[in-house]
Amino acid sequence: MSAAGGVDEEILALSVRNEQIRSQISGLREFVDSLQRLVEALDQSREDDVVMSALDESLAHAVLATGAAVAVLLVLDEDSSELVTVLARPLHEDGQLLWRRSPAASGFAGWALRQRQPLIANDARSDERFDANVDLQTATGVHSVLVVPVSGRSRTLGVFQFVNKSDHGMFDEDDQTLVALMSRFAGELMHRMSR
Amino acid sequence: MPIDDDPHATLAALRAEQRDLLGEADGLRRFIACMRSLIDAARSRQDVAEVYKVLDDVLDNAIRAVNARDGSILVPDQRTRELVFAAVRGDDPHAELLGRRLPHGEGIAGWVAETRRAAIVNNAPADDRFYPGLDRELDYKTHSILAAPLIGGGRLLGVVEVLNKRDGQFFSVGNKNLLSLMCRFAGEVLYAMVRDLDLSRTRTTATGSGRAGQPAGNA
Numbered sequence: 001m002s003a004a005g006g007v008d009e010e011i012l013a014l015s016v017r018n019e020q021i022r023s024q025i026s027g028l029r030e031f032v033d034s035l036q037r038l039v040e041a042l043d044q045s046r047e048d049d050v051v052m053s054a055l056d057e058s059l060a061h062a063v064l065a066t067g068a069a070v071a072v073l074l075v076l077d078e079d080s081s082e083l084v085t086v087l088a089r090p091l092h093e094d095g096q097l098l099w100r101r102s103p104a105a106s107g108f109a110g111w112a113l114r115q116r117q118p119l120i121a122n123d124a125r126s127d128e129r130f131d132a133n134v135d136l137q138t139a140t141g142v143h144s145v146l147v148v149p150v151s152g153r154s155r156t157l158g159v160f161q162f163v164n165k166s167d168h169g170m171f172d173e174d175d176q177t178l179v180a181l182m183s184r185f186a187g188e189l190m191h192r193m194s195r
Numbered sequence: 196m197p198i199d200d201d202p203h204a205t206l207a208a209l210r211a212e213q214r215d216l217l218g219e220a221d222g223l224r225r226f227i228a229c230m231r232s233l234i235d236a237a238r239s240r241q242d243v244a245e246v247y248k249v250l251d252d253v254l255d256n257a258i259r260a261v262n263a264r265d266g267s268i269l270v271p272d273q274r275t276r277e278l279v280f281a282a283v284r285g286d287d288p289h290a291e292l293l294g295r296r297l298p299h300g301e302g303i304a305g306w307v308a309e310t311r312r313a314a315i316v317n318n319a320p321a322d323d324r325f326y327p328g329l330d331r332e333l334d335y336k337t338h339s340i341l342a343a344p345l346i347g348g349g350r351l352l353g354v355v356e357v358l359n360k361r362d363g364q365f366f367s368v369g370n371k372n373l374l375s376l377m378c379r380f381a382g383e384v385l386y387a388m389v390r391d392l393d394l395s396r397t398r399t400t401a402t403g404s405g406r407a408g409q410p411a412g413n414a
Contacts, residue, residue: 007202007203007206008202010206011202011205011206011209014206014209014210014213015209017213018209018212018213018216021213021216021217021220022216024220025216025219025220025223028223029219029223029369032223032226032369032372032373032376033369033372035376036372036375036376039375039376039379043346043379173231174227177227177230177231177234178227178230180230180234181230181376181380184380184383
């Protein structure tokens with residue numbers, strides 16, 4: 001192999017590797033930027049619908065950053081003891097995920113609400129907390145779930161639920177940390193909206 | 196990236212690009228690690244030692260997340276409205292800064308405290324807000340500064356300042372967003388931990404690297 005051929009091969013390999021790194025970090029970088037826009041909207045006391053829109057954008061970026069197939073924000077309706085889907089990404093054309101109601105005590109979301117703790121279940125169907133009647137499912141079924149409670153001023157107001165890490169992968173603590181960060185600010189917004 | 200007439204120059208550029216990308220990836224990992232430790236700290240016992248540990252961890256992670264050389268956290272004295280150095284870390288942390296006071300409104304940190312907005316200053320000596328007195332006194336050269344407010348419970352709890360981005364680079368808006376988010380979250384955690392403690396009066400003789408009573412060195 002000539003020296004020139006060796007350099008060309010190294011250039012190609014580096015180009016490919018750089019593109020891989022770029023793609024790995026771009027999702028996370030965009031999530032951080034969207035979260036900062038959400039915080040700025042919160043801190044500048046923007047209208048609730050403006051802040052909600054920023055939260056929706058953060059959720060979209062969180063889906064990309066974590067590699068989830070779908071994610072929802074479920075808000076607790078204390079009067080009916082139900083969880084209501086108020087945000088969903090990706091949003092299906094018929095909006096079927098939105099405003100769906102499920103019993104607040106059931107499934108992974110119910111567990112996270114009661115325990116006020118996050119959970120990761122990477123073998124969801126085998127988990128005793130799984131409830132096929134309420135747990136969010138996709139067209140390909142459910143294999144992995146990440147749920148993080150949303151709290152405002154010490155009250156648990158709802159949960160974020162992320163389903164099916166891509167390529168049948170597993171949600172991990174980094175994913176949980178990102179969603180927990182988003183849930184912190186979602187809690188502020190929801191507390192504000194509930195007053 | 197197109198291969199130009201000089202493949203060796205292209206190779207050098209790609210290697211430099213990879214260094215930058217890996218640096219950014221490392222910064223994002225540091226950010227996640229910082230967030231995780233803050234979440235854990237939020238569940239911990241509330242005492243002064245734990246508060247300072249949180250401050251030190253936030254500063255360590257902030258410096259590394261944005262690839263800076265040094266940094267400090269200043270906290271407000273509610274009575275005099277001065278800013279007091281409460282934590283210093285980095286390659287050249289100047290432990291003698293601990294307990295030092297900045298007059299109200301002075302310096303980039305003072306501007307951040309007044310406006311409660313983050314600041315990117317990539318040519319510090321040319322910025323009107325820059326306070327050169329400490330550089331002169333400590334024989335230090337500040338080239339670039341990135342600073343963000345620590346806010347919790349609606350109160351200004353401090354200012355995180357990181358200095359001198361490595362490799363002659365500039366602090367970016369992405370760096371600012373990372374630091375701002377870290378500070379915002381840290382502020383809420385700190386506020387929940389210790390609501391009424393006046394940190395400006397309690398830390399002048401802490402121990403450990405980058406603290407008073409120890410030689411300055413790498414953090």
